Amino acid sequence: GDSVTQMEGPVTLSEEAFLTINCTYTATGYPSLFWYVQYPGEGLQLLLKATKADDKGSNKGFEATYRKETTSFHLEKGSVQVSDSAVYFCALSGITGNQFYFGTGTSLTVIP
Amino acid sequence: DTAVSQTPKYLVTQMGNDKSIKCEQNLGHDTMYWYKQDSKKFLKIMFSYNNKELIINETVPNRFSPKSPDKAHLNLHINSLELGDSAVYFCASSRGQGSSPLHFGNGTRLTVT
Numbered sequence: 001g002d003s004v005t006q007m008e009g010p011v012t013l014s015e016e017a018f019l020t021i022n023c024t025y026t027a028t029g030y031p032s033l034f035w036y037v038q039y040p041g042e043g044l045q046l047l048l049k050a051t052k053a054d055d056k057g058s059n060k061g062f063e064a065t066y067r068k069e070t071t072s073f074h075l076e077k078g079s080v081q082v083s084d085s086a087v088y089f090c091a092l093s094g095i096t097g098n099q100f101y102f103g104t105g106t107s108l109t110v111i112p
Numbered sequence: 113d114t115a116v117s118q119t120p121k122y123l124v125t126q127m128g129n130d131k132s133i134k135c136e137q138n139l140g141h142d143t144m145y146w147y148k149q150d151s152k153k154f155l156k157i158m159f160s161y162n163n164k165e166l167i168i169n170e171t172v173p174n175r176f177s178p179k180s181p182d183k184a185h186l187n188l189h190i191n192s193l194e195l196g197d198s199a200v201y202f203c204a205s206s207r208g209q210g211s212s213p214l215h216f217g218n219g220t221r222l223t224v225t
Contacts, residue, residue, distance in 0.1 A: 032211045043216035051211040097209040105153040
């Protein structure tokens, strides 16, 4: 069945460091891929998405490219800030559009 | 304007009690969901409704019963609460199409003592 495997955390980085959070997926057909962010005490918010191969989603300095050949959707940011400290979830939606599959989440802490 | 709102935000109750969590969305979405997030932040789908029809019903104790009076509302009723039910419960909605994302509420933190 469809699934998402996400890099385990926690991840601790210094401010302005480069961030990569790995995400790979298994899916039937051509899923849509998402990254969500959860700040402390809040719900999940959509960070970015990509709906077909080679699409690049971007938002707030974060980027992820839909790589069908490696079934990956790694999240990157060139220079993290303290305010980026949160839990990041990779997710896909299956061909029906009603079923979402989430990774286990990666906790990121950015220290000044 | 809040897109997906759920109440209450916090719920503290004793074992054996029955409680409900309410959820409403004003996005015009057809599909609504309940997720459970444990202390390790792992998200587990519980239920999903599309236009008031149950479409996803994962392995969840039958003490949990969803109710959807209309497509804008999906409530969760829990009978005979147990310690293990303590978690954060998230309501979410989507258009139900492949590229449409989930929109989450801010969660209800349930603590069973």
